[in-house]
Amino acid sequence: MSADKLQLVCPAGSLPALKAAVDNGADAVYIGFRDDTNARHFAGLNFDERRAGDGIDYAHARGRRVYLAINTYPQPDGWLRWQQAVDQAAGLGVDALILADTGVMDYAAERWPGLHLHLSVQGSATNPGAIRFYHERFDIRRVVLPRVLSMKQVRQVAAASPVPVEVFGFGSLCVMVEGRCLLSSYATGRSPNTYGACSPASAVRWEETGRGLETRLNGVLIDCYRPGEPAAYPTLCKGRFEVDGQTGYAIEEPTSLNTLELLPALLDAGVAAIKIEGRQRSPAYVAQVTRVWREAIDACRADPAGYRPRTGWLATLASLSEGTQTTLGAYHRPWQ
Amino acid sequence: MNGIPRLSLGPLLYYWPRRRVLDFYRRMADTPLDIVYLGETLCARRRDLKPADWLDIADTLAAAGKEVVLSTLTLVESASELAALQRLCDNGRYPVEANDMAAVQHLAGRAAFVTGPSVNIYNARTLDVLAGCGLMRWVVPVELGRDALAALQRQRPPGVQTEVFAHGRLPLAWSARCFTARSRNLPKDDCRFVCRDYADGLVLKTREQEPFLTLNGIQTQSARTHSLIAETGALLELDIDVLRISPQSQHMEDIIDLFHRRLHGGLSAAEARRQIEARVPTGTCSGYWHGTAGMDTHPSPSS
Numbered sequence: 160m161s162a163d164k165l166q167l168v169c170p171a172g173s174l175p176a177l178k179a180a181v182d183n184g185a186d187a188v189y190i191g192f193r194d195d196t197n198a199r200h201f202a203g204l205n206f207d208e209r210r211a212g213d214g215i216d217y218a219h220a221r222g223r224r225v226y227l228a229i230n231t232y233p234q235p236d237g238w239l240r241w242q243q244a245v246d247q248a249a250g251l252g253v254d255a256l257i258l259a260d261t262g263v264m265d266y267a268a269e270r271w272p273g274l275h276l277h278l279s280v281q282g283s284a285t286n287p288g289a290i291r292f293y294h295e296r297f298d299i300r301r302v303v304l305p306r307v308l309s310m311k312q313v314r315q316v317a318a319a320s321p322v323p324v325e326v327f328g329f330g331s332l333c334v335m336v337e338g339r340c341l342l343s344s345y346a347t348g349r350s351p352n353t354y355g356a357c358s359p360a361s362a363v364r365w366e367e368t369g370r371g372l373e374t375r376l377n378g379v380l381i382d383c384y385r386p387g388e389p390a391a392y393p394t395l396c397k398g399r400f401e402v403d404g405q406t407g408y409a410i411e412e413p414t415s416l417n418t419l420e421l422l423p424a425l426l427d428a429g430v431a432a433i434k435i436e437g438r439q440r441s442p443a444y445v446a447q448v449t450r451v452w453r454e455a456i457d458a459c460r461a462d463p464a465g466y467r468p469r470t471g472w473l474a475t476l477a478s479l480s481e482g483t484q485t486t487l488g489a490y491h492r493p494w495q
Numbered sequence: 496m497n498g499i500p501r502l503s504l505g506p507l508l509y510y511w512p513r514r515r516v517l518d519f520y521r522r523m524a525d526t527p528l529d530i531v532y533l534g535e536t537l538c539a540r541r542r543d544l545k546p547a548d549w550l551d552i553a554d555t556l557a558a559a560g561k562e563v564v565l566s567t568l569t570l571v572e573s574a575s576e577l578a579a580l581q582r583l584c585d586n587g588r589y590p591v592e593a594n595d596m597a598a599v600q601h602l603a604g605r606a607a608f609v610t611g612p613s614v615n616i617y618n619a620r621t622l623d624v625l626a627g628c629g630l631m632r633w634v635v636p637v638e639l640g641r642d643a644l645a646a647l648q649r650q651r652p653p654g655v656q657t658e659v660f661a662h663g664r665l666p667l668a669w670s671a672r673c674f675t676a677r678s679r680n681l682p683k684d685d686c687r688f689v690c691r692d693y694a695d696g697l698v699l700k701t702r703e704q705e706p707f708l709t710l711n712g713i714q715t716q717s718a719r720t721h722s723l724i725a726e727t728g729a730l731l732e733l734d735i736d737v738l739r740i741s742p743q744s745q746h747m748e749d750i751i752d753l754f755h756r757r758l759h760g761g762l763s764a765a766e767a768r769r770q771i772e773a774r775v776p777t778g779t780c781s782g783y784w785h786g787t788a789g790m791d792t793h794p795s796p797s798s
Contacts, residue, residue, distance in 0.1 A: 235646035262620030288597025307671035
């Protein structure tokens, strides 16, 4: 099968994670700088210039690529930092920049004409018309699709897109269209678009009360756990709320996306790359997930018709998932 | 000397029965609104009004002296949705509010357009690119605060107008999933149009009974009504061209009248705010404007 389909793109929030991804079979690794220029702006995570250079050297020496995400939306007072991030990444020799903001993309395309640009999932492009906007103006080489399309729609978009598409295969699940979700800034003042983090840790409080373990985001009660109930990080859309007198996961359960069983369909649709979410996860996590996906993609390429997800792969991924549950998310129409 | 902002009515975000929609816009023709945005922006399954019906409403409002703009779908996924969006862009009679880059792409170089709040314009370079495509007016993304907007106003390209979302439950997120159908344990493809039961959306409360968000089909809104009626002084200072009022099921004429009187000097900030508070479903907020959490409330300025 052609090697330009189903490239495996893995996350790294640190140099050890990058090495783990490369050593376990990632075709490309994506990283970000240590600030709000990317959508995993978490304390202690990500790369300074020197570390990024070391990571790029490590990957390139082994024939793998490194993409760098600058995928948040700069406001006027931050503009120069985003511009500097683009220059820094270009100087480091990254294989592609993953961008969301139209202005940043315009700058990168003008200042670094040879540099490959990918439209980030944060760019919210869910149809060929939107993709063409970025392709015609900035010559993007790839688009990362938001996690809102059904398998049928992924097929349609991939067929009509002027550039190869990358889709999410595994990891935390955004229920909302990425780049168009302000729930976090409504509650905390900080959103993925402006700050690079959803439900930021600085706004989180865990409190033992008479009612149980309460999790709050800037004072808003997100969930409450009975003794012994496993508690999850209070991501706003995955809390339990009351709607029409019923309490439950009104938006989404704490669950992870897993599309392992869709690989033959994604291959057949011509999907260029599978992205694994999780720059905030440990090197051990990245190693295990990368190894499973490498094996699965190789098996699927070798024999798409005979491909079945192996029990061992599913067990490994389930053990690493949020709430140990996985879902096909929007790919599976009844989920919607 | 800056001009007094004009008043617009944003697109109707809820699914009201056909007769209610027709009656609503008949009444809106008699208000001091300057601009009316029309069309279904959320869900392609909401088809009580056909494109031709929206054009009829547009003609009636235009005859009453309103500037009319047709608004596109926001989350465009299927080939049929994209084709419908392109037909709307080619209507030939009214300018279009692009709520997705697919509409910007289709209109670029062909017709002047407006961008809605879901088109991410956070900096001057983005504004420049879109101005080069034919942008005539942009609705500021709701999470941008006063200070960022002040900087953008200083840098904005000539001829581009700025519109601020000044009243309404905030559109915060869009999803493939229909949360209203989910609340009734129905799949989206067999939703039975239950969103019609909630004229202002379905309130989601915390387990402490605090209204937090509003479920409106595939859209999630704030439970509180974002209101900038007490901030008209600052809006005037920033030379904002248009203030947007988002439709709600009750008190619409009163709210338009309050904004109109406030802008034309007939009402104090504190009194205007008090009157608005009495006419919204679950309280007000204005945090985004002040650079804090969107749900926050801030005291009225003294003027």
